[in-house]
Amino acid sequence: MQTARDKIRELRALHDDGLLSLQEFDRRKNAILDAEYSPLGGSAAPGASASPIQIRQGTELGLMAGQEIGPQNRRYRLERLIGLGGMGQVWQATDLATQEELGHSAQVALKILPPQLTQSATHTKLLIEEATQARRLSHENIVRIYEWAQDPATASYFIIMECLDGQDLDAWLAHSGPATPEQVQTLLRPVAHALDYAWDKYKLVHRDIKPGNVFLTQKGEVKLLDFGIASRARNAGSSLGMQTPNAGTTGYRAPEAGASQRQPSPKLDVYAVAVMIYQLLEGRLPFDENRSAQFLPSAPAALNEMQWQVLQRGFAFAQDQRPESVTALLDALLGASGPSEEELAAQAAERLARERQREQEQRREQAVRAEQAKAEELKRQAELAERRKAEAQAAALEKVKLDQQRRELERQQRLDAEQAAKERKARLREQLLARREADALKARQAQEEQQRKAAQLKAEAAYRAEQERHRKEQAARNAAELAALMPTPGSPVADASGVLRDRFLDGTGVGPDLVLIPTGRFQMGSSEHERAVAIRAGSQKSWLDRETPQHWVGIEYPFALGRFPVTVGQWRQFARATGWESMSDTDWASPGFKQGDEHPVVGVSWNDVQKYLAWLSEKTGQLYRLPSETEWEYACRAGTHTAFSFGDDISTEMANYDGNFTYNNGAKGEFRHGTTKVDAFQPNPWGLFDMHGNVWEWTQDVVHDNYEGAPGDGSAWERGGDAARRVLRGGSWLYQPRYLRSALRNGYSAVLANDIVGFRVARKLA
Structure with a gap:
């Protein structure tokens, strides 16, 4: 184990390399010294009992309240230490940048893994895979995993999770004493539902069920923690260095857990929950860590003979004698409660x-x-x-x-x-x-x-003649305007359905489908009524302030906008032609869900998009760019004044988003867990597809807090603001419906990519 001197020497090296400021070096050095020489540190007397977490200045990793950790573009400020143990540290933290922009609360929980668990590259990869897989679990009784990251200063990996207020089942048992059979059913039914969901949806087994991983929130909710992550980390830190994929916590671990299995069985969790039921009823564990097949604990006083037989089957030594699931175990206990x-x-x-x-x-x-x-x-x-x-x-x-x-x-x-x-x-x-x-x-x-009819017929004939003359004059003006916009002989024009396609100069293909956007004026931003509805749907006031003040904008020039977001097939043509390779953690060709050539491309940063636009302009001889934020909202609304281009209500039959949530008293719908084809839903009134949901879309503008000082002519707003981030519009498949409104604004780092962010192109006409 590293001594305090070794840790300070490493911090000095980071400072000399320019990775730590002098102030940050001093703070971490003091924290290490506090942890080393504090009475609660490593100098405690042997055999001293462990006390609850105390307020201390720092921890053995050199972390302390008020410190910022994480990559440069994903910073988190540590607020208070929530938990401390062999699995590392759990801190309540404030999200300072990226993750808040992607839709969850600014307050998160960080599980910071100790360096000894991630010294091996193989073990680190396994931990990241577990965290990525747990991120896909979307259930009301499973704590939400947002992302993972690495702190460059300490080389520690950490997992960003939903922040909860309450206590775990260990604390509840210590405070309330043994539970009744009815309380056992109430506390563990949500756990059973969560385990059924993970197994039915992804064939996942928790593998480390124990009271410390069952959390009771102040709102009365039951949340299951560390879905597979703690077990994987514990295996990674094993002194034997062997992979035991089904290992759990001593006392709750099934007898077969140490054996290598191709697919973990739900009966591992059945065993652990049966042990928990005994512990909740009796206040103690039924077995020690060296359980034998013949040993049988005494029956709990709260159970009758039939219920005791059911519970014994739950923690049977042979797994084929146990119920198939935790739900089956709880149902059997409930059914055996009679005389x-x-x-x-x-x-x-x-x-x-x-x-x-x-x-x-x-x-x-x-x-x-x-x-x-x-x-x-x-x-x-x-x-x-x-x-x-x-x-x-x-x-x-x-x-x-x-x-x-x-x-x-x-x-x-x-x-x-x-x-x-x-x-x-x-x-x-x-x-x-x-x-x-x-x-x-x-x-x-x-x-x-x-x-009267004779006089009316005469007036109508005169009106029709005037209208015919006006139509002929307007047609002549439109023809002249189109000829001025497309002066080059042989230039492409819109087809009968209003779609424009630019042919590549070398004849190897065509550009994305474009729709001509007319000139006009519109009110940008949201009304007071719309913001009130959004707040009832769960929006934060700080987000809604970005949509103010509502103001008039004039688009006095015609332009063309991509009919669809740029697709996987179109991006693949660019990547092959230019040799482009992604620098992102997100693989655009395999983002973690099924995609085809007609799905919107994801995993591309704002800087990557600029390279694509330069290549497309060169191939077609036309000027392609990203739309400004104003142009995007103008085209999205298509002359409407409601929250969405199709009204003030939304359903999953109109757009791709997380249907577990609703907006404006609408009904719940489908959650597709990934993108859909770009033409899967009806277009807006101007023929544009996927303007709501599926993927967030990059725009040219930098991020500003509100519209104070915004240009009123439709141009991109690139002066002032946060130049490191660019504006996103439209919402995505992972988000709640309130994020799909026409007026909603988001922001993201220009150098990062994600599996929920794509783009569509704009083209200059004159």
């Missing part, structure tokens, strides 16, 4: 006795009811005879009364009929007079309508 066979037999006998007693009572009640019914029937018959007699007398009186009423009614009807006949004759005379007046009025109106 025993003896209790069931006693309950059945008691139910039978109650049934017999109930039958006897029912027979007695039926006899009583039969006697009562007989007496009531006799009484009813007597009452019926009396009622019939009274009804006969009433019917005779009613008949006399009805005869009198009928004769009076007939007399009144005769009088009414005579009066109605007189009134009908009077109405007929009135209707005849009214009809004659109506016919005269109708004749006058028909004559007036005929005269």
Whole structure:
């Protein structure tokens, strides 16, 4: 192990090479000395018990609060030490640049691995592969992995993760004491869901399930930590130097974990969770690190006999005796929570006795009811005879009364009929007079309508003649403007669908499809109403401030814009022709998800794009460039004023984004985990595809905090601002829908590439 003197000597070498400032050298040197000579450092007395993490000035890696680590273009400021152990250090940190721009919170957690775990290049590669694979896991019960990086000053690798507030299950158990079976189900069901998702989606096994890797947030969420990363790091740091892909933590490690297996089984995690269940119920582990196949711990008091048998199968020595998954284990425990066979037999006998007693009572009640019914029937018959007699007398009186009423009614009807006949004759005379007046009025109106139609036909004929003359003049002006924009004989023009293609001068191909963009004016930025909706969808105010103030911009020159983002096939033609090679960690030809020639190219930096534009201009003899930020938003909106070019709502049938999230009360949809073909969705009103989602798109402008001082003529804004970064627009497949709005602005380092960033070209016309 390195001594404090060795560490300071290495820091002195970094300072002499210009990699550390004098101030940074002094801070790290003091931190190393604090760690070496502090009572909590390496000089603690043997056998002293480990205490919880204390506030200290520094750590053995020479790191301390307030220090910045990471590459020059990905810096993080350490805020406080969260965890410390054999796996290294976990710090809460503030993201100072790149990762905040790509969509997550400015507060992140950094897992900084100790140098001894990454001294071997093979072990380092395995750790990076694990971190990259864990980054693809998108589940509500798995902590989100954003990225990995290396600090050039300490050569330490670190992993950037979602920052959580709360405590792990170890701390919960120490504070709350043994759990009930119901609490076990509540705490471990989310873990089971996360493990099922990882296995069903990617055939991944955690391999290091333990209470320290189950985190309970202050919001009541359960998060699974270190998905395979801790296990891989522990193997990399093994003193034997052997790869044991299924190893876990002592006490939770399944007996077969040390053996080499081609594919880890989910039953490794079943074993570890069964041990955790025992620990949660009893407050201790069931086995020591040298478990034998014959040893059996005592049954937990909270479980019945059937549940204890289920739990024993969970941590069975032979893996073929365990349930297939953690979900199956929890379901079996829940199903076995009922009474025993003896209790069931006693309950059945008691139910039978109650049934017999109930039958006897029912027979007695039926006899009583039969006697009562007989007496009531006799009484009813007597009452019926009396009622019939009274009804006969009433019917005779009613008949006399009805005869009198009928004769009076007939007399009144005769009088009414005579009066109605007189009134009908009077109405007929009135209707005849009214009809004659109506016919005269109708004749006058028909004559007036005929005269009005004649005048209208004459006016319409004059209007059509004027419109025809105007169309002919406009067609002549358009022809003259197009001839002025394309003066060279044989220059390409737009086809019948409005698409322009430039042929290569050497006849080897054609340039990207272009769409002619008309001149006009529009309001750039977002309205107050749109920003309010975006905040309800989870946007941060600091992001929305970039879209202000909303202002008018005039595009007084026509230009052409790529119909699609530049595709993999088009970039491959450039790479082969020029011998271009990527300097990025992201492989454009194999970015980690399936792509074809019709998918948008990713993994190219802003500087790489400039090389492509110079090559394309040379091949076609035309001036190609990136669109300005203003031109991009003008073309994206295509005359609309809503959050998206197709309205204020969005779904995954309209664009490619993370459908696990919604915008403006929309419905959830599909998360495709990669790019789609550039023509997979409908174009905007001006015929442009993929302006929302799929990949972020580079523009020419440098990053500014807002629109104060922005040009109003559509040109690129390249003065002032952060010259090291360039503006991105449009959102991507990995992002939530709020990032796909027409007005949203993002920024990224011009020298970096990523698997979510591409571009489209613009072409000068005059």
